[in-house]
Amino acid sequence: MLGKEILGAISLGLLLFQGTAIPILLSRLLRGPGRRPPLEPKTPTPDLLGTVSIIVPTLNEAERIDPCLAGLSRQSYEVREIIVVDSHSQDGTQKRVKAAAQKDPRFRLMTDDPLPRGWVGRPWALHTGFLNSSPKSQWILGIDADTQPQPGLVASLLAAAEEEEYDLVSLSPQFILRHPGEWWLQPALLMTLLYRFDSAGVREPAPERVMANGQCFFCRRSVLEKLGGYSSAASSFCDDVTLARYAATQGFKVGFLDGAKVIRVRMYEGARETWQEWGRSLDLKDAASSSQLWGDLWLLLATQGLPLFVSAILLIYLGLGYSFPTLKAAVGLNLFLLAIRFALLWAIAPSYYRGEKPSPAAWLFWLSPLADPLAVLRIFISAFQKPTQWRGRIYSLGD
Template sequence: MSALTVGLGAIATVAIALQAPWVAILLARLWAGLKRPQPLQPQPSCLANLGTVTIVVPTLNEAQRLQPCLEGLMRQGYEVREILIVDSHSRDGTADMVRAAQQRDPRLRLEFDPPLPKGWVGRPWALHTGFCRAHPQSQWILGIDADTQPQPGLVASLLHTAAADGLDVVSLSPQFILKSAGEWWLQPALLITLIYRFGAARVVESQPERILANGQCLLIRRSLLEQLQGYSAARSSFCDDVTLVRTAAARGARVGFRDGSRLLKVRMYEGMAETWREWGRSLDLKDATPVAQVWGDVYFLWAVQGLPLPLFLLTLAGLTAAPPLLPLQLAMLLNGGLLLIRMAMMVAIAPVYDWHHRQGSAFFWLSPFADFLAVWRISLSSGQRPKQWRGRQYSAV
């Protein structure tokens, strides 16, 4: 038996030993997806919810993408008492855009947040400012990001879901708008890192340390926010949405994360490079997660997403150049199975993309070839704390 054969057999044996336990965890998480709640549907306005919601939109130099968000919010029903645009003193005409929109909808109100206090990140500070200035009769606070495109019936659907499932917090995943081949190739691989780590959403999330939330659309009961002293629990977090929601869940709040692809669209980043830089550095969720869990998730992602394609190709090449050793055969079957799961996941997540923007969309089906890079990006981010975010510079906070 040649040295090459012995070496390949050893690699295959180690791969099986390191991957197999994590494959079982992955299968358990994905299996639970068969019972996940169905995507939320738009709902008509309900008179009982008249004026119960204050919407808060934090902005900083958002003039290039705020208009679709404003248009969508102005189409919401009479559940919305007010729409507070909390601007961090933008210099690109954001405030003028809001003032123009105010002429069409009196619910819009432009606010400016005070200077950023030490120890706070800009986004939670703006949301906290909006919470503090919300009308006292609003029962719910809905945080919405400026890059979203709310669809009609969004707010009514959120309130309907909260009432039906007895939730204190409702967060939505959006439908993504991608416009280049690079985005279509990389972004789905990054999204899969979230699905693999957190699995499918349950009716009520029961494990605070594994809860996922999306601050692009986060409805929270006002009384709960008062108990939490607003957004102060997430003041220094670059994943403030997850930090806030996990804190709330740990105190007994009922949290739900739903598929909102029929209610909310989002154009997050412009191009592959910005997607890699901006989204990639927050997906590790380290500000809301114990260190051991962060690095355990990194190990898990390498085992079930980052390495299956290279290991499958390596074992396949080994079987053509060496005797059919059992470890090589088992490793090829294991990683081949993981690749089949990954391909099935592409079909499963296809509805969360807006296919009307088809330029480069064929690269979506090649996204498994970006898995190694996606996991590498999470690994890099897990050991680094951002120093710049949305145009602001941060020291240690």
């Protein structure tokens, strides 16, 4: 067991290390209640006819693209065309797109050229689609194949962009989870974003704190032309955030809104795939400076990664009769952080789709704070690794 002096020094160190992070965390969380409400489905007006071109990048998406194609087909006349840019899938993805095109002529299938050096597959496909889209469309909407667009999605994006005078807006979705491990781990990973950045719907963050979601990424065509399409995010594995922050630094108005009522997403199968695939991009290092990355890692460790362990260990010492001011203060601080974390479950609960018959494993959502140390560990691991493969593509470390 540790002596009183050593325990006192550790308690003081924790107070300094964690206590300085709490005001930063609270300053972000307290902006949440004043955020813009979630988008509601809208009905387009005649003046919006043919306003939007949609681009869907695909690579071996046959097992999950059908709900996306169906959801896009249900969008109304504001959608001029739906361009599916396929990167030479080998699993029947193209066949499914062709079947959708027989029912809805707005669908157009094309394959992208070989990946140029310095480009990641997703921004290259989006860039290809943008260059081949109709110049008559005023807006470009990038949609991922794992999404499930709901009726009124595109009209709601147009309405929000007009109301807030956005040049670029992306949406946070409603997540569809099935397996027990997902319900336990995925909310903890999502919380790492909420701790570092403002909630969806908070207005006008600083350019370096802008958040974005490429699963639903809506931008004025004229703005994309001025930005050089997706080229500014060519080599980024978080191209959505990279491009959105670049747009913000160029003076364009960027919004990140709550789209839980208009778009859903089923990203990964199980906790293992969630850990491997989503965890690799959540550090956002490609869109941040090294100082910002280190600051975010410190904040996550101090406010999300440590409280569970620290509370448990220090409470044991209190139970053994160790009682002095710094120890009590350190215990109180970490219990306070845990209370915040559990309270935030109520705030993010609408971001998860329950359906008419909720998953039997959905109760594990309420225990997701117990996965926080793992979630923070995943961000640390990802922050110091460069991806070598993504969605079936292999990248050399020199790319």
